Amino acid sequence: MPNTISITIVEADRDRAMQIVDSLREAGDFDIHVVSEPSSLARQVEHRQPDIVLIDLTNPSRDVLEEMTLASGPLDRPVAMFVDRSDAGLSAAAIEAGVSAYVVDGMKPARVKPILDAAIARFRMFQRMRTELAETKKALEERKLIDRAKGMIMKARGVGEDEAYALLRKAAMNQNKRLADVAEALVSSAGLLS
Amino acid sequence: MRTINLSVGFIPLVDAAPLIVAHEMGFAAEEGIALVLRKAPSWSSLRDLLSFGQVDAAHMLAPVPVAAAMGLGGAGVPLAAASVLSVNGNVIGVSRGLEHRLRDLGHDFAFGDARAAGEALIAASNGVLRIGVPFPFSMHAELVYYWLTALGLPAPQNVVIRTVPPPLMVQALKAGEVDAFCVGEPWGSMAVEEAAGALLLPCSAIWAFAPEKVLAVRSDWAEQETALLSPLIRAVWRAGRWLSDPASRTLAAELLGRPAYLGLSPEVIDRALSGRLVISQAGEERQVNGFLEFHRGAANFPWRSQGEWIGRQLAARTGFDRDHAARSARAVFRSDLYRKALIGTGADLPGASLKIEGALSQESAFAARSGQMLLQPDRFFDGRVFEPSAE
Numbered sequence: 150m151p152n153t154i155s156i157t158i159v160e161a162d163r164d165r166a167m168q169i170v171d172s173l174r175e176a177g178d179f180d181i182h183v184v185s186e187p188s189s190l191a192r193q194v195e196h197r198q199p200d201i202v203l204i205d206l207t208n209p210s211r212d213v214l215e216e217m218t219l220a221s222g223p224l225d226r227p228v229a230m231f232v233d234r235s236d237a238g239l240s241a242a243a244i245e246a247g248v249s250a251y252v253v254d255g256m257k258p259a260r261v262k263p264i265l266d267a268a269i270a271r272f273r274m275f276q277r278m279r280t281e282l283a284e285t286k287k288a289l290e291e292r293k294l295i296d297r298a299k300g301m302i303m304k305a306r307g308v309g310e311d312e313a314y315a316l317l318r319k320a321a322m323n324q325n326k327r328l329a330d331v332a333e334a335l336v337s338s339a340g341l342l343s
Numbered sequence: 344m345r346t347i348n349l350s351v352g353f354i355p356l357v358d359a360a361p362l363i364v365a366h367e368m369g370f371a372a373e374e375g376i377a378l379v380l381r382k383a384p385s386w387s388s389l390r391d392l393l394s395f396g397q398v399d400a401a402h403m404l405a406p407v408p409v410a411a412a413m414g415l416g417g418a419g420v421p422l423a424a425a426s427v428l429s430v431n432g433n434v435i436g437v438s439r440g441l442e443h444r445l446r447d448l449g450h451d452f453a454f455g456d457a458r459a460a461g462e463a464l465i466a467a468s469n470g471v472l473r474i475g476v477p478f479p480f481s482m483h484a485e486l487v488y489y490w491l492t493a494l495g496l497p498a499p500q501n502v503v504i505r506t507v508p509p510p511l512m513v514q515a516l517k518a519g520e521v522d523a524f525c526v527g528e529p530w531g532s533m534a535v536e537e538a539a540g541a542l543l544l545p546c547s548a549i550w551a552f553a554p555e556k557v558l559a560v561r562s563d564w565a566e567q568e569t570a571l572l573s574p575l576i577r578a579v580w581r582a583g584r585w586l587s588d589p590a591s592r593t594l595a596a597e598l599l600g601r602p603a604y605l606g607l608s609p610e611v612i613d614r615a616l617s618g619r620l621v622i623s624q625a626g627e628e629r630q631v632n633g634f635l636e637f638h639r640g641a642a643n644f645p646w647r648s649q650g651e652w653i654g655r656q657l658a659a660r661t662g663f664d665r666d667h668a669a670r671s672a673r674a675v676f677r678s679d680l681y682r683k684a685l686i687g688t689g690a691d692l693p694g695a696s697l698k699i700e701g702a703l704s705q706e707s708a709f710a711a712r713s714g715q716m717l718l719q720p721d722r723f724f725d726g727r728v729f730e731p732s733a734e
Contacts, residue, residue: 187511188520209508211385216479216506218416219661232391232418240418241395249391 154260155180157199159190159208169203169271176267191216201261202251203268206244214251235261239269246272291329298332301339346372349575350379352389353402355605357528357615358429358556360595361637362402365582367598373581374574382603385508386478387416393559394420399568400575402428403559409653410480412671413663423565423677424557424650425684426576428583430642432555432615432635433483433546434531435460437523438516441467442541442623452541454622454629457548457724461494464543468522472496475507475521482546482555483525485656490549493725498660513539527555528615528635529607535621536611542622545631550701552633552640552721554649557676565680576684580643587638592616633719640706640719641691643681648697648731650676669732673697691716700729 156179160166166183173179184193187210194202194217204211218231233240233250235258243250246269252261295317302313321331349371353359365371366378381398383389386407393401394417408422437445441464445452450463464472472491476483484504491502498504507515509530515521516539524534525546534540546553558579565572585591596609596616605612614620618634621627636642654672658665678696685692694710701723708715723729 188515188518191505206388206391207384209384209510211387212478212508213506215387215416219479232387232416234419237395237418244391244395244397249388 153178153180154201154264155182155197155199156264157181157194157197157202158183159202159204159210159214161185161187161208165275168275169268172267172271173264176263179264187213190214200253200256201264203264204249204251205272206247206249211249217251233261233265239265243269243272247276248272291332294329294332294336298335301335346375346377347571348377348379349400349571350381350398351400351402351575352381352383352392352398354383354386354389356402356530356556357599357605357612358432358635359402359604360586360599360616361428361579361582362558363599363604364586364595365578368582368585370581370585371575371578374578376571376574376578378578380603386481390417390422390559393422393561394418396561396564399564399571400425400558400560403557404478404481405554405557405649406480406482406485406653406657407478408557408559408675409650409657409672412675413654413657413661413668415657415661416480421562422559422675423562423680424645424675425560425565425572425677425680426558426579426643427554427645427649428556428558428579428637428643430552430555430636430640431545431547431633433486433525433527434542434620435487435523435525435544435546436531436534436540436542437464438519438521438540439538439624440519441522445543452543452622452627452629454542454544454620454631455548457490457544458494460544460548461490461496464523465491465494465496470501472502472523473521474502474504475512475515475524475526476504477506477509477526479506480657482553482653483527485653486546486549486553487525488660489656490724493727513537516540529605529611532611532614532621535623538624541624542620542629545620545634547631547633549724550721551723552636552642552703552719554646554653555635557645565677569680569683572680573684576681577688580638580685580688580690583637583643586616587636636719641693641709641716642719644691644693645676645678645681646696646698646700647673647676647678648700648729650674651697651731652700652729666732673731686712697731699731701726702728 158169170181190210190213233252248268299313321328353362371378389401392398408424411417411422444467445463448467496502509526512524531542596612599605599612600607600609615635618631620629622629650672651669654668655665658668682692692712703721705720707718709718
């Protein structure tokens with residue numbers, strides 16, 4: 150068995166980094182290192198000389214890693230790394246999941262695959278969580294807006310809660326708009342009156 | 344007419360304007376296409392989104408498709424430059440400390456003479472000059488190398504060019520990780536606004552007509568989807584023409600400033616559009632003609648000689664075979680696709696696809712397909728001319 154593959158994970162969020170590490174540990178025995186500080190990214194990678202670097206696609210520091218693709222660049226790095234080219238389908242899946250992998254020159258595709266598979270699965274989960282969180286937040290905010298609009302109608306018209314809600318819903322239907330949008334319009338323009 | 348959606352990636356920079364304007368001002372709709380604009384977090388991610396088909400086209404640094412053709416960076420997917428989105432637009436700036444040393448040495452920050460500014464910069468730097476650029480494959484990097492090498496400052500012994508994502512440039516300057524930087528707008532103005540540095544030189548003083556961003560597509564997509572690519576090239580060309588009208592500037596700055604795009608004050612964006620830059624903390628202003636061109640002088644024509652210049656520069660500093668690099672780089676600038684899309688419109692189409700770069704010191708007439716067209720000055724600061732190899 151050749152030497153243990155060394156992996157560097159670039160991730161500022163500690164929890165996320167730990168989750169990625171856990172997923173990789175399940176996939177095999179690797180030497181894993183996490184970089185959380187963007188300013189020291191180039192130095193750390195240079196120092197560690199990992200076989201694979203995993204980075205979130207949305208991380209703006211990613212462009213720093215591109216310097217490593219210059220095999221004999223002005224900085225004369227001893228190691229040339231490439232965006233993973235071992236399997237177009239796998240690379241595309243990684244991009245879709247939001248992770249990109251840099252792989253050291255000469256690494257066998259068969260050794261890269263399980264690592265990338267594990268990373269992709271984990272990043273897909275992050276993506277789902279992010280979407281769910283955003284949806285929940287939005288629902289909560291809309292709920293609050295509707296409650297405030299309802300309160301305003303109750304006060305202005307001297308009606309009960311159910312009737313206020315019915316009025317709001319009727320207005321939304323008449324204007325062909327979402328309930329939350331009508332509520333928002335009411336709440337934001339009411340601010341002008343007080 | 345049925346409208347077809349095209350997803351187009353961009354980086355939030357002033358020179359993404361032709362794509363944003365093509366969408367917002369209806370030039371895309373006039374061509375029967377709808378642009379779905381997608382903001383990307385970094386150049387490498389945008390290149391990969393394009394390579395793997397997550398976007399159909401992208402706002403791209405002119406050297407990226409050339410680098411891809413040479414096998415540098417990326418996933419090895421061939422990319423094409425279907426048109427040039429913008430010419431010039433970058434600035435070189437220095438940290439506050441370096442600014443003080445330059446002033447102490449008597450530099451006037453006249454913002455026009457690349458030789459004077461470069462010699463002053465070399466004199467003011469202690470030993471190694473560290474310069475931050477947005478990406479290793481960028482006109483920023485190529486122009487800085489060209490400038491300092493021509494002035495006799497050898498890389499890598501005396502100059503280190505380092506990739507620093509522009510949103511982190513202010514931090515890198517303040518932390519003393521870089522001494523100077525070369526960026527596109529709004530990042531130069533942002534460095535001045537945030538009191539991190541002063542602007543020393545527009546890159547147009549190094550090369551007066553340098554291709555900056557291109558409309559990049561996958562080469563195979565370009566062959567298969569001509570029916571989509573041609574309207575896209577036309578829509579972007581119309582947007583560039585609109586942008587070149589000074590009367591459009593206020594609205595353009597307003598559009599670009601929206602949160603979905605740059606999310607910045609229109610006043611800062613207008614500096615790049617008007618070429619009137621605030622260069623220092625003291626509020627000194629400099630007017631630069633041709634600071635950022637979207638249309639004038641057939642700016643959008645992807646000259647094969649521009650591709651070759653980039654390929655030769657990139658090869659020279661990475662140790663690649665220069666002739667081979669020149670050939671593959673030239674093939675990336677698709678003047679053929681551009682002509683096909685714009686023939687029969689009012690666009691200036693030159694008779695040739697190659698030209699000598701750096702030969703014009705003033706606006707000059709050039710043979711067009713029918714009659715003549717005007718080209719803008721394109722001199723290099725050291726007076727060298729670049730002759731592309733014979734076809």
